[in-house]
Amino acid sequence: xxxxxxxxxxxxxxxxxxxxxxxxxxxxxxxxxxxxxxxxxxxxxxxxxxxxxxxxxxxxxxxxxxxxxxxxxxxxxxxxxxxxxxxxxxxxxxxxxxxxxxxxxxxxxxxxxxxxxxxxxxxxxxxxxxxxxxxxxxxxxxxxxxxxxxxxxxxxxxxxxxxxxxxxxxxxxxxxxxxxxxxxxxxxxxxxxxxxxxxxxxxxxxxxxxxxxxxxxxxxxxxxxxxxxxxxxxxxxxxxxxxxxxxxxxxxxxxxxxxxxxxxxxxxxxxxxxxxxxxxxxxxxxxxxxxxxxxxxxxxxxxxxxxxxxxxxxxxxxxxxxxxxxxxxxxxxxxxxxxxxxxxxxxxxxxxxxxxxxxxxxxxxxxxxxxxxxxxxxxxxxxxxxxxxxxxxxxxxxxxxxxxxxxxxxxxxxxxxxxxxxx
Numbered sequence: 137x138x139x140x141x142x143x144x145x146x147x148x149x150x151x152x153x154x155x156x157x158x159x160x161x162x163x164x165x166x167x168x169x170x171x172x173x174x175x176x177x178x179x180x181x182x183x184x185x186x187x188x189x190x191x192x193x194x195x196x197x198x199x200x201x202x203x204x205x206x207x208x209x210x211x212x213x214x215x216x217x218x219x220x221x222x223x224x225x226x227x228x229x230x231x232x233x234x235x236x237x238x239x240x241x242x243x244x245x246x247x248x249x250x251x252x253x254x255x256x257x258x259x260x261x262x263x264x265x266x267x268x269x270x271x272x273x274x275x276x277x278x279x280x281x282x283x284x285x286x287x288x289x290x291x292x293x294x295x296x297x298x299x300x301x302x303x304x305x306x307x308x309x310x311x312x313x314x315x316x317x318x319x320x321x322x323x324x325x326x327x328x329x330x331x332x333x334x335x336x337x338x339x340x341x342x343x344x345x346x347x348x349x350x351x352x353x354x355x356x357x358x359x360x361x362x363x364x365x366x367x368x369x370x371x372x373x374x375x376x377x378x379x380x381x382x383x384x385x386x387x388x389x390x391x392x393x394x395x396x397x398x399x400x401x402x403x404x405x406x407x408x409x410x411x412x413x414x415x416x417x418x419x420x421x422x423x424x425x426x427x428x429x430x431x432x433x434x435x436x437x438x439x440x441x442x443x444x445x446x447x448x449x450x451x452x453x454x455x456x457x458x459x460x461x462x463x464x465x466x467x468x469x470x471x472x473x474x475x476x477x478x479x480x481x482x483x484x485x486x487x488x489x490x491x492x493x494x495x496x497x498x499x500x501x502x503x504x505x506x507x508x509x510x511x512x513x514x515x516x517x518x519x520x521x522x523x524x525x526x527x528x529x530x531x532x533x534x535x536x537x538x539x540x541x542x543x544x545x546x547x548x549x550x551x552x553x554x555x556x557x558x559x
Contacts, residue, residue, distance in 0.1 A: 152368060152371065152373050153373070155378055156374070156377070156378050159225065159228050159229075160225065160278055161378075161381045162228060163225035163228055163278070163281075164221055164224075164381040164385065165377060165380045165381045166220070166221075166224040167217050167220040167221030167222075167223075167224050167274075167277075168217065168220075168380070168381070168384040168388070169380075170220040170224070171213070171216045171220055174208075174209045174213075174216060175209065175210075175213070175503045176503055176504075176505065177205055177208075178205060178206055178209030178210040178213075178395070178503070179395065179502045179503035179504070180205075180502075181201075181202035181203070181205035181209070182202070182206065182210075182395045182398060182501065182502060183502045184198060184202050185199055185202045185399065186398055186399075186519045186520075187520045189202070203399075207262075210266060210267070210392055210396065211262045211265065212266070213265070213266055213267050213270070214244075214264070214265050214267065214268075214270050214272075214273040215244070215265045215273070217270065217274065218237075218240050218241055218244045218273040218277045219237040219240060219241050219277075220237065221240070221273075221274060221278070221281075222237040222239065222240030222241075222277040222278075222281045223236060223237035223240075225277070225281045225285075226281050229285045229289070231284070231285045231288050231289070232288070232306055232309070235284070235306065235310035235313075235314065236281045236284050236285070238314075239280055239281070239284050239310070239317050240276065240277040240280045240281055242314070243276050243277075243279070243280035243318050243320075243321035244273050244276045244277065244280075246318055246321050246322040246325065247272070247276055247321050247324070247325035247335075247337065248260055248265075248269070248272075248337060249261075249264065249335045249337055249338075264337060266396070267388065267389035267392035268341065268345075268389065268393075269341075270388070270389050271340050271341065271344050271345040271348075272336060272337045272340045272341065272345075274385065275340060276321055276336075279317075279320070280317040280320075280321055281317070283313065283316055283317040283320055284310070284313040284314060284316075284317045285313075287312060287313035287316055288309070288310075288313050292312055292313065293308075293310075293311070293313065294308045294309060294311050295308075295309070296308050324336065345389070348385075348386055349386060349389060349390060351386075352408065353390070353406060353407060353408055355408075355485065355486055355489040358408050358485050359481075359482040359485045359486055361379065361382070361383065362413060362481035362482055362485045363478055363479070363481050363482045365379050365422050365481065366422055366423045366477055366478050366481055367478060369422050369423065369462060369467070369477075370467065370468060370469065370477060370478065371468070371469070372468045372469070375422055376418075376422055383410060383413070384410060387408060387409050387410040387412070387413075388409075388410045390406035390408065390410070391406070391409035391410045391411055391500065391503060393406055394406050394409060394499055394500065394501035395501045395502070395503075397501075398519065404498070404499040404500075404501050406499060407489055407492040407493050407499055408489060408492075409500045409501070410503070411500045411502065411503055411504055411513075411517045412492075412517070413485070414504065414506045414508070414513055414517070415488075415500060415513040415514040415517040415524065415528055416484060416485070416487075416488035416514060416527060416528055416531050417484045417531070418456060418481075418506070419456075419484070419510045419528065419535060420453040420454070420456060420458055421453065421457060421458025421461070421462075422458065422462075422481070423458070423477045423480055424480050424481065424484060424531070424532070424535035425449070425453060425458040425461045425462070425467070426450075426453040426454065426456075426458075426510060426532070427480070427532055427533075427535030427536040427539055428461060428467075428473075428477075428535075428539045428543075429446045429450055429461065430532075430536045430539075431536050431539035431540045431543045432446040432543055434536070434540060435543040435544045435547065436546075436547055437547055438547045439543075439546055439547055442543070442546070445460065445461065445465050446461075449461045449464065454509050454510075455507040455508075455509060456506055456507050456508070456509075472542055472545055472546045473539075473542060473546075475542065476538050476539045476542045479538070480535050480538050480539070483534065484531045484534065484535060487527075487530070487531055487534065488527060491523075491527050496523060497514075497518065497521065497523045497524055497527045498518045498519065498521050498523070498524065499518070500517040500518055500524070501517070501518070501519060502516055502517050502518070502519055503517075504516050504517050511525045511528045511529050511532075512525070513528060514526075514527055514528030515528075
């Protein structure tokens with residue numbers, strides 16, 4: 137274990153730290169975080185239509201209202217992410233975020249196909265603005281913002297006198313960078329359309345988004361992603377934040393696709409979604425540390441400090457917050473807890489995948505707040521399925537059983553150490 141820690145600290149930590157500070161990944165992460173209220177609003181609308189409205193005829197009048205909410209959230213999700221990512225990236229450069237976000241939207245619309253089926257030019261299908269256009273939107277937002285920032289930083293702007301109101305001055309300063317960003321995006325899209333006889337959207341969707349989402353639906357890749365989060369945490373890095381851009385980009389479209397299918401009265405097709413991990417894997421936080429707290433209460437006799445930290449961590453752990461356990465126990469660089477902390481997410485992911493793929497539990501299609509307690513999250517994420525709640529509780533019990541032998545080992549280590557000190 138000592139050699140492993142030395143190896144990871146020497147070769148893994150420097151790269152992990154660089155990833156954690158990578159400007160574009162931070163912008164994507166913050167972009168998704170910014171639109172979370174709208175994602176939750178859309179999920180709530182889908183949940184109501186498929187539970188309360190369906191079960192109780194009296195509430196049928198809510199179906200149209202919920203449909204409007206869906207149009208204002210899920211149906212334009214990519215448009216929202218484009219703005220928030222452009223805004224966040226520009227703010228990271230200390231450049232006008234509002235202007236960059238608006239320019240990013242203009243650039244994205246400029247590259248979006250304007251003809252669909254028999255419709256003439258000027259028609260934009262909502263599918264381009266929903267989750268299916270996510271990869272295109274992110275790439276265009278980053279490209280447009282980078283152009284905007286670089287020109288702004290080099291003072292290739294229109295400068296107004298100091299007597300002009302600040303808002304007017306900022307608007308004129310964004311004119312040249314904004315025009316350049318939109319024109320470059322539109323030119324790239326036009327060249328691809330003319331030379332390649334396809335759209336930028338189709339090119340990115342077919343060559344990047346579809347393969348990545350297909351790979352993400354495999355149990356092995358999902359297990360690796362879940363375990364990698366904990367590997368970062370073990371070394372004191374915020375694994376959830378580090379991998380959030382990747383997890384959202386790969387698994388959030390799967391969640392929204394499931395929601396769209398359910399809204400149309402069809403069957404959800406994606407077994408693994410973004411909320412899948414919150415409902416069945418991160419039970420009490422990364423590493424299912426609420427189960428670790430339970431294992432401590434059950435198996436600890438000698439490690440009084442473990443019990444004290446567990447008591448402090450329990451209220452937060454119920455709501456999926458586990459920094460008290462990560463840094464207070466600590467789990468960070470704890471050789472005894474490394475194995476269960478690392479393998480538990482992989483095992484829970486596999487169990488949940490098998491249960492979903494075999495039809496024992498319906499797929500997740502409702503976005504839930506990540507602080508939703510164990511069991512309740514599984515119930516809500518599956519649209520009110522008792523089986524979803526039972527799967528989460530079953531996984532919780534499995535996690536307790538995984539942690540328990542290692543807690544007893546830590547207890548025994550303390551006992552042996554105490555005996556040696558009395559000799």
